[in-house]
Amino acid sequence: MISENDAAARRASDPVTQEPILEAEHLKKSYGGRPALRDLSFTLAPGRILGFLGPNGAGKTTSIRILTTILEPDEGHFAIAGISSRYPERIRARIGVLPESQGYPKEMTGIDYLVYFGQHYGWTSSEARQIGWALLEVVGLQHRARSLIGSYSRGMRQRLGIARALVNDPAVVFLDEPTLGLDPRGQQELLALIRRIARERGAAVILCSHLLSEIESVCDDVVILSVGQVVARGSVTEVIGQARGNGVRIQVPLSAVAEAEQVLEALPDVIRVVPKGQGSGWIQVELLDGAPEDNTANNAVLEALIQAKIPILTFEAEGSRLQEVFLQLTEEAIR
């Protein structure tokens, strides 16, 4: 199981020092004169997991199609493992892509499917079989290796798809909505698998998902697209730090709202105290901007309330979640 604390600790202790394995520069693409991708530039280091985010129609699929050489960009350039996008066949040999969930041959066994792709990448039949078995073990499917894919559950198919994406020992793996339709345990197991792949094999992973909590828990880096443009790019911590404003929401008993307001207004880091929702006991406290992950002002608010013996029913930090940043930035781009 991956906890957000694990992910945060890993991010904090894991500065990017390596050369990028993927570099994209000013990629652009229009369909029939209508821009779908206006300008995409980012880099990704080996062993890092990048969350690729954006609302519907933002240009994610277009970007992934370009980076996996299915589409040619109108402008711009990218390189994977030092290979220029001018050589799509060589790029294809260095990437792995999770197939769409409908794209599996039902009448083939899991191991035969991997052997088929192994041979496609130039392994002999016995090499491909050896690699296939090893990968089935990586994804925890060895016990179903000889079962027909048609008998696999959705989660098993996703794991087989990840094994297929690894057959050529790729430098970069592209996973589009890998946990879609999986139950919570299946989601957690798949995310743990993705993290292992990045850490143990040193593969960079690009993960497209609409589940922001998933991205926040497993990704090191993030790119947020909106209407074909990058609106945020960087480590998850950096991007979360871009949230507009800094503040907390507190709920106290109704009878204590006036006193809480008075106590909080006296604090040096407090800009404004605004009671919210008539008669709900909620109070919004706007704080001076601190450094990312500096909780001094939040703690001062808590301490002041505790000292004044005001019961705290709920306490929520604002502007600290990826979801809030996503909503703020994509809304600004649409306006």
Ligand SMILES: Nc1ncnc2c1ncn2[C@@H]1O[C@H](COP(=O)(O)OP(=O)(O)OP(=O)(O)O)[C@@H](O)[C@H]1O
């Ligand atoms: N083949 C196509 N022909 C014309 N327009 C297209 C084509 N593919 C995508 N578009 C348009 O390009 C824009 C970006 O689409 P894209 O599929 O890349 O977005 P997306 O971020 O993947 O969206 P979603 O989250 O809904 O999958 C959209 O306005 C879409 O309508």
